[in-house]
Amino acid sequence: MSFKVVNFNVRNKNESSTQIQILKALFSCGREKEDFLTSIKKYIYICSEQYLKTHAQEQWPQPIIFYQPYEVEQILLPDNANCLAVQAYLKMCGLEFQIEPRSNAEYMSPSGRVPFIQCGAFLVAEFDPIVAFISSKGTSLSEQLSQTDKADMRAYMSLVNNVLVNIEQYICWVDQTTLNSATKPRHGSVYPWPLNHVINWQKQNQVTKRLKVLGWYNKTLDEIYKEAENCCTALAERLEGKSFFSGEDRPMELDALVFGHIFTILTTPLPNNTLANIVKNYPTLINLCRRIEMQYFQRTDD
Template sequence: MNLEQNLTAALTQSPEGKAEEAWPADAHLHQPPEASQLLLPEHSSCLAVKTYLRMCGLPFLDRISDNAEFMSPGGRLTHLPVLRLGPVKTFAEFEPIVAQVEAMQAGHSLGSWMSEDRRDDVRCLVNYVENVFTLAEIHMSFVDAVNYQRYTAPRSGAAHPWPLSVLRRMAKQKEALRILKVYQWQDMDNDQVLHEVGVCVGTLIGQLEEQQPEEGYLCGARPCALDALVFGHVAAILTTKLPNMELAEVLATYPRLLAHCRRIDGSLFGGKLLSGEEPEELA
């Protein structure tokens, strides 16, 4: 089934016998303004979702909304981006959005070429990579004093007038520290955080080195959700100008991973994301 059929058919059947739901023509992806409000972990999540939807060939409209986080139905880590499918269905964060797309596309989803056991392995990897990268981004945004004072704090309350801006900034910091405590990252220093990222990247490099030929993706000859997630985090970290760029400096020591992300950037965004240019909007 091609994309045009997906948009015009109300309900179809996959080869596996599962019902497929049509992708709506008015799918909207909401996020706060990138230039003034979006924080690093939120940027990574938004970019990962956009990359995944582009890999799936599913059209969506970007919507910049000051109140995007308040539109969110919830989530574990960032609550963003918010994907609205029609007038009722709303989803937030990478993993729930991927699960919804897979449910709608059934036998034609991005990872349908893999066995069920392999898809389960990929879901575990996605969860692991999402946790490590997002927690590292939260830590570097809220715990690192220089990043917090000069980058995170000004953005956290930017959508609101004083004194609401101060209250919102305090609330976001409290929520970030709560998340770090849940995952037992609250007492880590920067070196420990960077070590965890290095271990995670080592796992990803191992995945890439297993693929033949070298231009393969993380789990085989075709892309999957893991590729989109990794690209979203790596591209966001490399292109977000924090006062303390230690996280980006660590990633820069892994040329194999950077080459993989540059190929995705070239195929989906015209090579403009990692070069700092503005990619064309997906129609």
């Protein structure tokens, strides 16, 4: 199967603007001290985004190929949460997909993050771009919502992405107990020595740099757990008295995202179970996970 190539002949202002973004991505290599491979990834990602905007209305095939790391021996808490969120979203949309685990899924991804899907000639990575891509094909869970409700949904999705994701990254890559006993053995398990140590160091350096920029790296564990409590409280209050966040009998994107993270936190064994114990104090969120698990993953409630 061959992938479509974007034509960069400038025919309008939008394409010209896109080319300027591409040039900035390539020339950022020297300014931001990024290696050439990182700049090329930025180049490809911008190309993909522009191509999706231009050609998204074309007919698309099924099933979707869903790429992620190996679930049993390799995947970590943050990636597992993201993968499960996308799987839940695809199931809620009624779309068929085939899971293809790959040890190098992160390096196959156009954005360097998992999961990513292959749909015909398209490669799309991460929750928000996948939702946008599928929505452009005419399938949306929030199409009936008002603009106010859509803005409210996006705000809570941003809360999950800016709090729970950072907490998961912190626990896996900053907390020394989890880092040494769980993260490094799992993340490096698919690589031979000494490559496993190099890959672990590279990933840890990447995550800690991001957390430092966002102001999360220097937080204490107590502060991290307090952030988790605040986030769960906000989500539980928003969901109170409803089956799903929309207030109706059908889920939307926020439900899939919350399910992915809350369910993964509850079911992932870690040296320190404090984060899972915090989540267990919110039965509203736990019931949401059970509802989605039974309805879309055909699992029985034990």
